[in-house]
Amino acid sequence: MAAFGTVFMPEMALATYQNDQWSDTQIVQSDSIQLHPGAHVLHYSSTCFEGLKAFRHADGSVKIFRMDENIKRMVQSSRLLNLPAIQPDQLAQMIKDIVKQYADEVPAPPGSMYIRPTHIGTEGAIGKAAAPTAASMLYVLLSPVGDYFTGGAKPLRLLLAEDGMRCAPHMGMIKSGGNYASALGPILQAKADVNADQILFCPGGDVQETGAANFVLIDGNEIITKKLDSTFLHGITRASLLTLAADLGMQVSERELSVTELLERAAKPGTEAALSGTAAVLTPVGTLIQHGKEYKVGSGEAGPTTMKLRQALNKIQWGESEDKHGWLTSL
Numbered sequence: 001m002a003a004f005g006t007v008f009m010p011e012m013a014l015a016t017y018q019n020d021q022w023s024d025t026q027i028v029q030s031d032s033i034q035l036h037p038g039a040h041v042l043h044y045s046s047t048c049f050e051g052l053k054a055f056r057h058a059d060g061s062v063k064i065f066r067m068d069e070n071i072k073r074m075v076q077s078s079r080l081l082n083l084p085a086i087q088p089d090q091l092a093q094m095i096k097d098i099v100k101q102y103a104d105e106v107p108a109p110p111g112s113m114y115i116r117p118t119h120i121g122t123e124g125a126i127g128k129a130a131a132p133t134a135a136s137m138l139y140v141l142l143s144p145v146g147d148y149f150t151g152g153a154k155p156l157r158l159l160l161a162e163d164g165m166r167c168a169p170h171m172g173m174i175k176s177g178g179n180y181a182s183a184l185g186p187i188l189q190a191k192a193d194v195n196a197d198q199i200l201f202c203p204g205g206d207v208q209e210t211g212a213a214n215f216v217l218i219d220g221n222e223i224i225t226k227k228l229d230s231t232f233l234h235g236i237t238r239a240s241l242l243t244l245a246a247d248l249g250m251q252v253s254e255r256e257l258s259v260t261e262l263l264e265r266a267a268k269p270g271t272e273a274a275l276s277g278t279a280a281v282l283t284p285v286g287t288l289i290q291h292g293k294e295y296k297v298g299s300g301e302a303g304p305t306t307m308k309l310r311q312a313l314n315k316i317q318w319g320e321s322e323d324k325h326g327w328l329t330s331l
């Protein structure tokens, strides 16, 4: 299987904004776009994106998971970045149109079609370091993906980073390229230094999230994760898993979690930790690393509650259990 996100469908849906209005949607080749070398995005990072998935059901239909939530978040990201306002109905139609066009290519579970809406500032204006772009481009790429979990992915190793942060705090809830650029150096350093898969950013000792996924701690019947604020990404997988955990009778605690409490709880047998995100779904965390010392989370292996929640989510996505919360969109 090719690496996640390296295979693309040959066409994408695209719309452009200029002279204060959006163009109609076009279906265009997905291997290139034309961009002015002075485009705002290339200099001042006016860019945001989304990641969501379409799933093939046993009856042959294709459903998109929580599309409306992803569109809402992209509208918000665009607003917070002072990009032109996205029209939610147009973006919804763009996503549905392009997925419909490639419906036959949507892999069966555990695979899926990963959908990557992208919004970039295109005005050629290098004098606009402190001014918004007047033009932009919105496109929706498709990439068929497998499940990197099959074959038993090893539980992750996370370095706890208490000094430094993933990105500037006022940017945390925006799904924007600059934030990943900001976190890349520290993540590569953590890989080189302690063979960590990811950094768990804990600014000032407050357990937040990793470079591209939210963090949850599971202790018995309780699932604990940081309460939403503007400093970190509001994962739609996170919200979905918390809803499912409540459905399963678990106690959902959205609150501050300190590094001290995390390490205390992780030391108890039976404790589980995991990362949540559209790509990760819910991926077990086996080891926490702090100041050169390694701490196993519970047994250090994938735990039963993690697997149960992961399966509950997958079953809805795959059409194997009832979509009680109305999370699936038909084409």
Ligand SMILES: *Cc1c(COP(=O)(O)O)cnc(C)c1O
Pocket: 051, 175, 209, 210, 211, 212, 213, 214, 233, 234, 235, 236, 237, 238, 276, 277, 278, 279
């Ligand atoms: C995308 C992302 C997540 C997960 O969000 P989902 O909506 O669950 O896919 C979490 N943290 C960061 C930094 C992200 O970029």
